[in-house]
Amino acid sequence: MTTLRVLAAALATFGLLALVGGGGWWPAAVLLIGLLALGELWLRALVAETVAPAARIGLGAVSGLVSLPMVAVTLHLLGVPLRSSQLAAGLAVLAVLLGGVALLRERSGPVPDDPRFARTLPAIAIPVVVALVVGGAATMAYVRMPHPQQPGFTSVALGGWAAGIDGPVTFPRAGLDVPIRVASAGEPAAVAQLRVSVGSRPAAPARPVTVDADTIQSIAVHVPAPLTGCLHRIEISVGAASTIFYGRGPAKC
Amino acid sequence: MTLTAPAAVLPETAEPAPGRDHSAVWCAVSLTVAGAAGAVALVAADRAAEWGHGRPFELFWLGMLVFTLPAAYWAGRRATSSRLRLAVIVAYACFTYLPKLLRNPTGPLYHDEFAHWRQSREILLDGRLFEANPIVRVVGDFPGLHSAVASVASLTGISVWHAALAVLIGAHLLLVLGVTVLAQEIWRDGRTAAIAALAYGLNSSFLFFDTQFGYESLAIALWVWTLVALVRAMRAPAKAPIAVLLIAATVVTHHLTALGLIATMLIIAVAATIKRRDAVAATAWLLTLTAAVLTTSWLLWVAPKTAGYLDPYLAKALNQFAGMFSDNGESGRTLFKQSIAPWWEQKTAFVAQGCALAAMTAAAVHLYRTRNRDPLALAMLVLGVCYFPAVLLILTPSGAEGARRSWAFSYLGIALVVAPLAVRLLDRWAGKAAAALLTVFAIVMVGNTAAGMNPSYRFPGPPVYGSDTRALIPEVAAAADWLRATQGRGLRIVADRYSGLIFGSFGGQDPVTGSVTFPTYDVYLTQPGQPVNPALIGQLSAWRFGYLVVDRRMAREVPEIGIYFENNEPIAHNGRPGFTLGQLTKFDHTPWTIKIYDSGNIAIYRFDFASLNVPAIGGGK
Numbered sequence: 001m002t003t004l005r006v007l008a009a010a011l012a013t014f015g016l017l018a019l020v021g022g023g024g025w026w027p028a029a030v031l032l033i034g035l036l037a038l039g040e041l042w043l044r045a046l047v048a049e050t051v052a053p054a055a056r057i058g059l060g061a062v063s064g065l066v067s068l069p070m071v072a073v074t075l076h077l078l079g080v081p082l083r084s085s086q087l088a089a090g091l092a093v094l095a096v097l098l099g100g101v102a103l104l105r106e107r108s109g110p111v112p113d114d115p116r117f118a119r120t121l122p123a124i125a126i127p128v129v130v131a132l133v134v135g136g137a138a139t140m141a142y143v144r145m146p147h148p149q150q151p152g153f154t155s156v157a158l159g160g161w162a163a164g165i166d167g168p169v170t171f172p173r174a175g176l177d178v179p180i181r182v183a184s185a186g187e188p189a190a191v192a193q194l195r196v197s198v199g200s201r202p203a204a205p206a207r208p209v210t211v212d213a214d215t216i217q218s219i220a221v222h223v224p225a226p227l228t229g230c231l232h233r234i235e236i237s238v239g240a241a242s243t244i245f246y247g248r249g250p251a252k253c
Numbered sequence: 254m255t256l257t258a259p260a261a262v263l264p265e266t267a268e269p270a271p272g273r274d275h276s277a278v279w280c281a282v283s284l285t286v287a288g289a290a291g292a293v294a295l296v297a298a299d300r301a302a303e304w305g306h307g308r309p310f311e312l313f314w315l316g317m318l319v320f321t322l323p324a325a326y327w328a329g330r331r332a333t334s335s336r337l338r339l340a341v342i343v344a345y346a347c348f349t350y351l352p353k354l355l356r357n358p359t360g361p362l363y364h365d366e367f368a369h370w371r372q373s374r375e376i377l378l379d380g381r382l383f384e385a386n387p388i389v390r391v392v393g394d395f396p397g398l399h400s401a402v403a404s405v406a407s408l409t410g411i412s413v414w415h416a417a418l419a420v421l422i423g424a425h426l427l428l429v430l431g432v433t434v435l436a437q438e439i440w441r442d443g444r445t446a447a448i449a450a451l452a453y454g455l456n457s458s459f460l461f462f463d464t465q466f467g468y469e470s471l472a473i474a475l476w477v478w479t480l481v482a483l484v485r486a487m488r489a490p491a492k493a494p495i496a497v498l499l500i501a502a503t504v505v506t507h508h509l510t511a512l513g514l515i516a517t518m519l520i521i522a523v524a525a526t527i528k529r530r531d532a533v534a535a536t537a538w539l540l541t542l543t544a545a546v547l548t549t550s551w552l553l554w555v556a557p558k559t560a561g562y563l564d565p566y567l568a569k570a571l572n573q574f575a576g577m578f579s580d581n582g583e584s585g586r587t588l589f590k591q592s593i594a595p596w597w598e599q600k601t602a603f604v605a606q607g608c609a610l611a612a613m614t615a616a617a618v619h620l621y622r623t624r625n626r627d628p629l630a631l632a633m634l635v636l637g638v639c640y641f642p643a644v645l646l647i648l649t650p651s652g653a654e655g656a657r658r659s660w661a662f663s664y665l666g667i668a669l670v671v672a673p674l675a676v677r678l679l680d681r682w683a684g685k686a687a688a689a690l691l692t693v694f695a696i697v698m699v700g701n702t703a704a705g706m707n708p709s710y711r712f713p714g715p716p717v718y719g720s721d722t723r724a725l726i727p728e729v730a731a732a733a734d735w736l737r738a739t740q741g742r743g744l745r746i747v748a749d750r751y752s753g754l755i756f757g758s759f760g761g762q763d764p765v766t767g768s769v770t771f772p773t774y775d776v777y778l779t780q781p782g783q784p785v786n787p788a789l790i791g792q793l794s795a796w797r798f799g800y801l802v803v804d805r806r807m808a809r810e811v812p813e814i815g816i817y818f819e820n821n822e823p824i825a826h827n828g829r830p831g832f833t834l835g836q837l838t839k840f841d842h843t844p845w846t847i848k849i850y851d852s853g854n855i856a857i858y859r860f861d862f863a864s865l866n867v868p869a870i871g872g873g874k
Contacts, residue, residue, distance in 0.1 A: 017408045027409035028419060046494040047485075054339055055434045055481065059495065062427055062478045065401065065420070065471075066502035072382060072400035073505065081380025082400070084407045123336040124343050128426070130285055131347030138292035138351065139358045145296075148303055151716065153728040155735070155852035163739045165847055167861045183735075185727060200871040231844055231864070233871035244841055244848040246861075246869055 001113070003044055003106060007099035010037035011092055018088035038095055039064030044102035049111055053120035067094055152186025154211055156241040159218050169234075169247035171225035178223050182209070182238050183216040192239035196223055198247075199232045209238060229253040277337050280327045284320070284341065288348055291320035299355050302712035309712050310595050313352070314699055320348050321451075321698065322691055328447040329679060329687065335443045339433070342450050346429035349454055350422050353464035356711065360414050363710065364721045366466040367758035368392045369399050373413045374761070376403035383555075387763045388754060394556030397506025398471045417466045424474040425464055429454065431477035436669055438484045439629045442676070449672035455605075455697045456664035457705025463661055472507035473661050476514050479503055480665075483518060483540055484629060487525065490536045500544045504551050508559045511548045513662045517636060518544055524632035533628075598703035605700025606644055608693055609667055613637055616670040619677065630670060637666030657705055709813070719812020724751040729804070732855040733760030736800070747773045747793065748802040749817050752855065756802060765798070767818040774818045776801065777832060781839040784866075794862040801846060801858040808834040842872045 013034030017027055039060030043051065051059065071090035072082055080086050158165060160179035169176070184190075193206040203224050211217075219238075226232035226249035235244045294316030301307030324345045328338055356362065361370040368388035375384050382400055386392040392399070398420070406416035429450050436449035453459070463470050482496035504511045522537035552559050592599065616637075620630055640663035646656040678686040702711075709722050717723040733756045736744070742761030746753075753764035767774040771792060779785045807817055808830050815826045824831040840846040840856070844864040850857035 021410060023410045025409075025411065028405070028411060031405065031408050042495070042498070046498070047492050049489075049492075052434075052437070054430065054437070055485075058427060058430045058434055058478065059481070061423070062431075062475065063495070063498065065423065065427075066397075066475070066498065068401040068404040069397045069502065069505055072376075072404055073396065076382040082376055082382070082403065082407065083380055084410075087404050087408055120336060120339065123340040124430075126281075127340045127344035128347060131288065131344060134285070134288050134292055135347065135351050135354065138289075138296050139354055142296045142299065142355055143358050145300065148715065150727045153731070153852045153854070155728075155731065155850065157735060157739075157850040163849060165849070166859055167847075167863060168844075181735075183731070185731060197871065226870070228870075231867055231869040231872075233842070233844070233869045235841075235871075241851040241853055242841075242848065243851060246844045246847065246864065246872070 003041070003099060003102045003110075006037050006040050006044070007095060007102075010034055010041060010095040010099075013037065014088045014092040014095065018085045018092075021084055034091065035064030035067065036060060037064075038067050038091065038098070041095055041098035041102055042067070044111070045098040045105065048102075048105045050114050053114060053117045054124075056114070056117060057120065057124060067091060070094070150186060152184070154185075154187060154190075154192070154239060154241055155181075155183045156236070156238045156243055157181045157183075158243050158245070162243075162245075165245045167246075168231055169245060171223075171247050171249050173225055173250050175222055175224040177220045178236060179218055179220050180236055180238070180243060181216060181218055182211055184211045185214055187213060189213045190239075193237075194219070194221065195235075195237045196221060197233075197235045198224060198226050211238070223247075225249040227251065274332075276332065277334070280333070280337055280341065283323055284327065284344055287320045287323050288344065291316040291348065292351060294319060295351055295355055299713055302714055305715065310598060310708075313711070317352070317698065318695055321345065321454075322695065324348070325451050325691060325694055326687070328451055329444065329675070329690070331444065331679070331683075333444075338443055338447045342429060342433050342447050343426065345451065345454065346426045347422070349429075349460060350425045350464055352460050352711070354418070354422075356461070356713070361466055361758065362722050362725075363465045363467070364754065365389055365392075365468075367754050369402070369466045369468070370413060370417070371758040371761070372396075372399040373402040373406065373417065374758075376400065377406055377413065385763075387757045387765065391508065391556060391559050391562045392468070394558065395468055395505060395507055397475075397502060398466075398468045401471065402466075414466075421464060421466060421470050424471045428463070428474040428477055431474060431481055432665065432668065435477060435481045435484065435665075436672060438481060439627065439633070439669060440673055442673075445672045445676050448675050449668045451694070452668035452671055452675075453665055455668075455694070455701055456660050457701040458657060458661040460702055461706045461710055462657065468507040469510060469658065469661070472503055472510035475499055475503040475506060476510050476517070476662070477665070479514060479544075480517065480521075483521065483537065486540060487521075487533045487536045490532065493536065493540060496540050497543055500540070501547055504544070504547045508552070508556065508563065509658055511544070511551070513659075515541065515544050515548060517632075517662065517665075520635050521629065521632040524628040524635065528626060528628040528631065593708050594703055598699060601696050601700035602704040603700070605697045605704065608697050608700075609640065612671045612674070612693075613640075613667055616667075616674045619674045620670065633666040633669040635666065636663055637668075637670055639663040640667055660701075660705070717813050718806045718810040719751065719814055719816070721814060723813075725755060726854075728852050728854055729755045730759055732756075732802070732850060732852060732857060733762070735850055736857060737761050740800075744800055745796065745798040746800040746802055747776060747798055749774075749777075749804055749807060750819065751812075752802045752804050762800075764802070767822060769821055772823075774822055774824070777803070777807070777836060778824070779836070779839070781835045781842075790862065790865065793860065799860055801840065801860060803837050803840060803856045803858065805834065805837050805854050805856070808832045808837050844869045844872055 013030050016030055042063035043060055071094055075082055075086055075090050159181035162178045189212045191208045192211050194209045195206045196203040221236050223234060226247055228251045229248045230253040231246050234247050235242050294312050298309045298312035301312055302309035324341050327333055328341045361367045368386050372386050372392055382396045384393050402417045402420050405419055406413050432453045433446045433450040436446035463473050479499040482499050486493040486496045503514050518541040522541045525534040525537045617634060643656040643659040675690055709720050714723055716726045729752055737760050744762045746756055746762050746764045748756055748764040748766055750766050753766040756762045757764045765773055775786050775789050811830055817824055817831055840858050844867050845861050846858035847861055848856055849859050
């Protein structure tokens with residue numbers, strides 16, 4: 001294959017990736033072709049002579065692969081953020097540079113194509129494809145098989161505005177409705193006791209709350225204002241899990 | 254001597270005429286069937302392990318050997334054509350990635366995998382390289398792997414984990430192919446090259462360590478291909494630029510591999526100088542110098558933290574090694590202590606080292622008798638000999654990590670000098686030698702793998718607190734998700750090692766897990782009712798740490814790997830938990846810690862340093 005065709009293949013793949021973007025495994029195959037083409041350009045630019053097929057394929061693949069970090073580091077040094085279009089453009093520029101060097105070197109005589117290369121390629125590609133099919137099927141089957149149940153849990157967290165509590169809360173005389181988030185995962189539905197305490201005393205009798213299996217629910221819990229303006233510990237618990245914050249009432253301490 | 258051999262490739266093994274020999278078809282069919290059977294056995298092994306019944310170890314090795322032994326047969330068979338042999342080696346490379354793929358097919362699991370996953374994900378989110386990594390602090394300074402993974406993910410739209418798998422499977426394949434090509438360059442024989450690749454695959458890092466989402470996995474492939482490029486450049490200096498490209502890529506990817514590359518190139522350069530003082534040696538020295546300059550420059554100007562990161566391991570390992578002689582081995586470690594590996598795996602781990610020693614001795618005699626004067630053969634012999642001192646370092650707790658890492662380098666030397674001896678034996682006593690070599694192959698593969706990786710790294714199983722691979726439970730992941738969803742990412746948090754791993758990766762936070770200079774574990778260790786060290790509080794406040802994660806399992810369980818926070822933590826490990834429940838629940842009564850999340854085992858507190866020392870009704874100070 002001529003250097004111009006390799007260059008065209010590289011540019012076409014990087015162009016396609018830049019235009020279409022991601023979405024599935026086919027772009028991965030396109031990128032593989034692009035990197036192999038880029039690797040071949042590296043070899044034509046730096047090693048302008050016949051290389052044994054296995055070594056050529058390996059060196060080409062390695063050179064193509066290291067082009068990714070090379071372009072990424074270059075973009076970083078230029079202050080360009082690493083996004084798909086910028087990466088594709090960087091790879092295309094590298095391909096053009098390498099293609100140019102290779103074409104210049106070939107003016108003193110092109111390196112003849114090695115006929116063994118085309119025969120060796122299937123020796124690598126066929127086992128890779130078979131391995132991907134067999135290994136991929138085994139892996140997907142394993143992932144989809146039932147696995148032992150992981151330990152479940154019930155969590156309680158401050159929700160809504162309360163999730164932002166970062167210091168003592170000043171309570172109005174009427175108290176506050178504090179949103180909490182109760183989540184259950186991997187546990188059966190259960191009834192837990194919701195308790196609120198202000199200072200060292202319960203603020204109200206415990207009331208039952210149903211915690212359904214594998215659900216997230218938001219509950220507004222009314223917390224009465226602390227009796228004084230001194231710092232009070234406020235705890236809202238659902239079963240064994242609780243949230244704790246601190247607050248002051250409207251009266252003087 | 255091979256360095257003076259013509260650069261043109263030697264003729265391939267004579268291809269049989271079509272229609273007369275169906276060995277390629279037989280080989281393809283047998284290896285496909287064996288590969289499928291092996292994959293089924295590997296899946297069965299993992300299922301037996303995760304459900305806690307059956308025989309996972311036996312099934313695992315059945316799966317491995319049912320493919321690798323026929324593959325070794327086909328690769329070492331004299332009549333196998335060169336292309337068929339190459340296909341077998343490629344299939345071997347692909348199959349040997351399967352155990353790791355099955356171990357964690359859907360996401361990171363090993364400690365360093367979380368660091369690289371996070372680093373790649375951050376690049377996708379922010380588009381920047383060289384960001385600090387809170388899990389492995391030098392990872393960000395070596396962007397080779399994660400920039401490649403992030404680029405693949407960005408260009409194709411696949412997930413970070415899938416992009417990582419694509420890069421890592423490619424690197425594993427290139428590693429095996431690279432060893433084959435390197436052996437071919439040195440010995441000029443496809444059969445020897447194939448056997449060298451198979452032998453290299455016996456090293457203890459091959460199946461599970463150098464296949465993980467870690468910078469070594471890519472760097473080791475770059476290391477081998479750099480040596481290929483070096484050998485080619487020594488033969489024809491005009492080919493040196495490709496070697497420089499690969500040296501640079503190795504330096505950018507992994508610190509230890511870059512140092513290993515310099516050491517390997519140095520051995521080759523010295524060997525070339527001893528054997529001949531001409532352009533060959535000069536090229537080797539020039540490229541070694543290039544590697545040294547690039548590595549030094551990178552470590553000085555781009556990754557200056559690396560020396561401080563590596564130093565303690567080396568110094569501690571040497572101290573422990575010296576201490577073993579003065580305290581009758583008490584400071585050393587006992588191999589397979591409390592291991593659940595079956596006795597036969599443990600025994601073969603020792604037998605494998607004996608096999609390596611015997612094989613190296615025989616290979617050295619073989620090289621001497623055949624009057625081989627190739628500097629590369631001599632260099633590989635020296636590299637292989639380096640394997641044995643590292644075996645001693647495995648007896649020290651801190652040296653074990655380094656020793657394991659070094660085997661991937663030194664085993665290349667063993668593989669390359671033992672391969673011609675194996676071919677010689679096969680030529681002389683075909684049947685008996687094949688049976689004996691396949692037996693040794695199986696024993697060494699079992700033994701080295703057992704020596705290199707704990708069963709918890711190799712097999713799934715029930716959650717185990719304080720295990721690097723089994724500590725992750727949905728409860729921790731859910732807490733990390735909640736914190737990121739409600740409070741954002743990039744928060745500075747105080748955590749233990751295992752929570753920090755998950756909050757730092759999936760949670761996208763910046764956890765600190767304590768050190769001698771920043772002993773955040775003192776926050777947990779402080780007794781209830783006692784004030785936390787004011788200097789530490791001052792540090793936390795000044796550095797804007799906002800959250801504290803408490804895993805109450807620390808008061809109930811002993812970590813499997815004997816670490817709660819970091820290696821030098823001042824916590825007694827005497828078989829009992831290092832904390833009382835009171836030490837961990839004291840934060841429920843201190844006004845400067847607001848409990849914003851609780852799921853039983855995991856609690857998240859927000860620091861409110863302004864309320865420090867303020868008494869609260871119903872709480873403490």
